[in-house]
Amino acid sequence: MTLPRLDRAALDELRAGDRLSVPAARTVDCSVGIVHLGLGAFSRAHQAVYTEDAMLAAGGAEWGICGVTQRSADVHDRLAAQDGVYGVLTRGDGRATLRIVGVVREVLDGGAQTEALLDRLADPRIAVVTATVTEKGYRRAAGGGLDTRDPEVRADLAGGADLAGRPPVTVIGRLVRGLARRAHADAGPLTVVCCDNLPSNGTAVQRLVHDFCDALPGAEGGPLAEWIRASVTFPSSMVDRIVPTTTDDDRRDAAALSGRYDAGLVVAEPFSQWVVEDRFAGARPCWERAGVQLTDDVGPFEVMKLRLLNGVHSTLAYLGALRGHRTIAEAVRDDELRAIAEAMIRQDLIPTVEPPDGVDLGGYGHQVLARFADPALRHTCVQVAMDGTQKLPQRLLSAVSESLAAGRHPRYATLGVAAWMAYVARGRDVKGRALPLDDPLAATLGDVRGRTDADGVVDALLRLDAVFGPDLVDHTAWRRELTVDVQTLLTGAVPTVP
Incomplete structure (x- = not known):
């Protein structure tokens, strides 16, 4: 029998139980306050869950996520068809539980919907950008700076930071172009939280952003870099949760719990940890109320x-x-x-x-x-x-x-x-x-x-x-x-x- 697909409308029909939990209405219907770059399995089992829990603990704060895929349209297509709704199947101690997550309010294909991404980054309602694009996604040279010999980085630099340049394809190129659009719109401060396994990851991303500005043609990078220094912070963070590849067996087990087919399902262990440097440029979710450790030194x-x-x-x-x-x-x-x-x-x-x-x-x-x-x-x-x-x-x-x-x-x-x-x-x-x-x-x-x-x-x-x-x-x-x-x-x- 073909099962109906999990989506936002299905949430009205799902009933929470011992092994199934469903999101509260205020998380499902919230407005977007975070842009997440790299909407892979890890981010959906980690940052999104913490953010939804923080919203529940805070009693209705608006921190919905706009999730952006970086390279492949597959994740976008799977989640967009489900209105951003998906499940996290937690396996451990011989038992599986399913949590339906509704905090991803918008899904963008970073390659095909670049303009929409840049508009989101310039939206004054966006206060936080998080990122999980893996170590290789940052295009770093041997010394940790931006690899300006990378052909895609060079193409992004040639496109410039102005609003009419060639659509960027690298994560740093997209981020800098979005920051340029945000500065032009006077949309306020922003916090960029890297969640990848890089030493001093916030400092590392900050360096890459400024390297990109310094390498822009002409003099356009200077004023942008000054605005970034005054308006954007890059706190470091440490993330931890094992998230293996989802299999057909996992999807069958999840479907047995929900009665729905979930193309966006992710699998995770029970353990989860997130430590974040407490250095934000503006508003943020109450992540500490969801178990996130805020610290002066990550x-x-x-x-x-x-x-x-x-x-x-x-x-x-x-x-x-x-x-x-x-x-x-x-x-x-x-x-x-x-x-x-x-x-x-x-x-x-x-x-x-x-x-x-x-x-x-x-x-x-x-x-x-x-x-x-x-x-x-x-x-x-x-x-x-x-x-x-x-x-x-x-x-x-x-x-x-x-x-x-x-x-x-x-x-x-x-x-x-x-x-x-x-x-x-x-x-x-x-x-x-x-x-x-x-x-x-x-x-x-x-x-x-x-x-x-x-x-x-x-x-x-x-x-x-x-x-x-x-x-x-x-x-x-x-x-x-x-x-x-x-x-x-x-x-x-x-x-x-x-």
């Missing part, structure tokens, strides 16, 4: 998560994929790989992390592995393995560099780096199944695909300036150990570590 939370969670996640993904494991949960249940992850956290990563106030790093690491081990989430190794050149510097290499500089031996973190190199070079797991190479630098990485000489693989990959700094490239002892690990992994074995 840095310790950010480093803790990037290394103890993301660094271990990536290591398990590469080692697990090479060993033929399909999911992260399977990799954690592999006794040898779990021992590596536990030792990495304890010996290599915790010594590089300043604990946030009130956080026990050992307990946090234990919690991370428990979350990874939940078989209900089915987070695949190859999904976590994508975009390695963008993720490795902040997840593992920064910890390796700090450890070496302090005279420590980062044995397990080095193995994590080697696992990425072997994943790139082997291209197949121990069972002969292909391992996809999904990375912005895939064309360059392809040069080592299929190579079996560890020295050649290591030499070629260490030449990637966008990934490795000279402190590691020139560290002879570390390079030697890395090469030995890569050689072992290329044979299909896992190095024996103490």
Whole structure:
């Protein structure tokens, strides 16, 4: 039987129960106050849920979301047909619950509806912009600044900041053009909250915005940059929730709970965390009433998560994929790989992390592995393995560099780096199944695909300036150990570590 599709009208017919919750009328009918760039699964399971909860706690504040897709029209088409309504299927402890979310009030295709996006960014009713476009979406150069050699960045710069230029296609190009339109309309201050895994992500995005202004032709960037400095803030934030790819089984389970087909369904674990620097240019949702931690310094939370969670996640993904494991949960249940992850956290990563106030790093690491081990989430190794050149510097290499500089031996973190190199070079797991190479630098990485000489693989990959700094490239002892690990992994074995 074909089920009716979930949409706004269906909310009148749904009845909340033990395993199904539906949004309150005041969240469904609210006006838009936030623009979100990058309306992927994570944002729908994370920021949107926090925002809806904040509206409920505040008793009717107007913080509906205009969600903007960045590259693909698929998410737009799925959600637009449902009036922005979708479900979050939470899996954990052998139980699934479904929450219907109604706070996304408008869905825009960033590529086809650029003018509507720019108008939204210039709307005085918009007070906050949030973003989840992944690390690669920011088009950063090796030093963290804007990559002005990127052809799409160059095209956006050539279009200028004026209101009649070529429609921008990059996230920074769209943001700057929207800020220019906002300045021209005198629409008031704005807060831009980056929610991606970048070190000091607010500062990083602020730098990219000003780099873009500085690179604009003629003198048009100067006045715009001055307006941005006076009117826009870029608080940093740390976000955390595991959101695996939604499967047909997930959709069937959700439909059994709601009686509706949901093309926009997302799946998530029960755990969720959001830490935001309390530096807003104007009005904002009462996120703290929904569990968001507001702080003067996100840095310790950010480093803790990037290394103890993301660094271990990536290591398990590469080692697990090479060993033929399909999911992260399977990799954690592999006794040898779990021992590596536990030792990495304890010996290599915790010594590089300043604990946030009130956080026990050992307990946090234990919690991370428990979350990874939940078989209900089915987070695949190859999904976590994508975009390695963008993720490795902040997840593992920064910890390796700090450890070496302090005279420590980062044995397990080095193995994590080697696992990425072997994943790139082997291209197949121990069972002969292909391992996809999904990375912005895939064309360059392809040069080592299929190579079996560890020295050649290591030499070629260490030449990637966008990934490795000279402190590691020139560290002879570390390079030697890395090469030995890569050689072992290329044979299909896992190095024996103490």
